[in-house]
Amino acid sequence: MTSRFSLHHGDCAAILATLPQGSVDLVVTDPPYVCRYRDRSGRAVANDNHADWIAPAFREIHRVMKPDTLCVSFYGWQHVERFMLAWKAAGFTPVGHLVWPKDYTSRRGFLAARHEQAFLLAKGHPPRPAVALPDVQPWAYTGNTHHPTEKAESVIRPLIDAFSRRGDLVLDPFTGSGTTGLACARLDRRFLGIELDETHYRTASCRIGEAYRRADVTHLRAAGSL
Numbered sequence: 314m315t316s317r318f319s320l321h322h323g324d325c326a327a328i329l330a331t332l333p334q335g336s337v338d339l340v341v342t343d344p345p346y347v348c349r350y351r352d353r354s355g356r357a358v359a360n361d362n363h364a365d366w367i368a369p370a371f372r373e374i375h376r377v378m379k380p381d382t383l384c385v386s387f388y389g390w391q392h393v394e395r396f397m398l399a400w401k402a403a404g405f406t407p408v409g410h411l412v413w414p415k416d417y418t419s420r421r422g423f424l425a426a427r428h429e430q431a432f433l434l435a436k437g438h439p440p441r442p443a444v445a446l447p448d449v450q451p452w453a454y455t456g457n458t459h460h461p462t463e464k465a466e467s468v469i470r471p472l473i474d475a476f477s478r479r480g481d482l483v484l485d486p487f488t489g490s491g492t493t494g495l496a497c498a499r500l501d502r503r504f505l506g507i508e509l510d511e512t513h514y515r516t517a518s519c520r521i522g523e524a525y526r527r528a529d530v531t532h533l534r535a536a537g538s539l
């Protein structure tokens with residue numbers, strides 16, 4: 314049952330180039346924001362200091378997606394034009410924008426930063442969900458114990474729930490500590506992840522493996538087999 318997920322270590326553009334086109338049902342991803350992020354203990358994010366990876370990565374992401382499917386991508390507002398140019402050049406159409414208001418300040422500049430953001434991007438003409446997900450979503454803070462910019466599973470889960478079905482293959486090419494994979498395990502989706510940093514790759518492998526084992530036990534219990 315654990316073959317319901319696979320995780321690759323390396324650069325996502327290079328690894329996706331080896332995968333067949335039109336094989337992924339949904340992409341939910343949280344790439345580097347290109348904001349030279351550093352937390353209080355000095356932890357940084359790979360590729361967060363330049364934008365050269367954006368266009369090749371999203372070209373491959375678009376290629377491996379099935380026709381008429383969706384991609385949710387968080388992004389850094391500082392370089393919104395680089396993200397948008399790359400998305401449009403790859404063939405995506407923006408069809409929505411999501412915001413997560415925070416009840417704390419994560420960065421102070423001209424403004425006290427209190428939100429996260431993501432675009433909903435379409436390949437082709439995906440069907441609209443029967444119930445539209447509100448584009449302002451509840452945020453939860455993780456404490457960043459597994460990763461310097463770790464997202465909460467509760468933030469990712471509604472996206473997967475809204476835009477995919479049980480058994481679908483969900484891709485996160487910037488897996489980090491594996492949050493998208495945890496949500497996929499819980500929602501009975503298959504998961505394909507890629508992570509460049511070896512430490513995060515190992516963290517994600519452990520967390521996602523454990524989440525699918527737990528989900529398997531839950532399903533077997535529900536079926537009366539345990």
Ligand SMILES: C[S@@+](CC[C@H](N)C(=O)[O-])C[C@H]1O[C@@H](n2cnc3c(N)ncnc32)[C@H](O)[C@@H]1O
Pocket residue numbers: 323324325326343344345346358359360366370460462463464465486487488489490491492493507508509510513
């Ligand atoms: C913002 S973090 C994702 C955090 C994740 N959402 C979580 O909850 O842990 C982005 C991740 O992308 C990885 N990354 C950067 N460039 C990459 C590339 N070209 N291919 C694959 N992963 C990459 C970084 O190492 C980092 O872990």
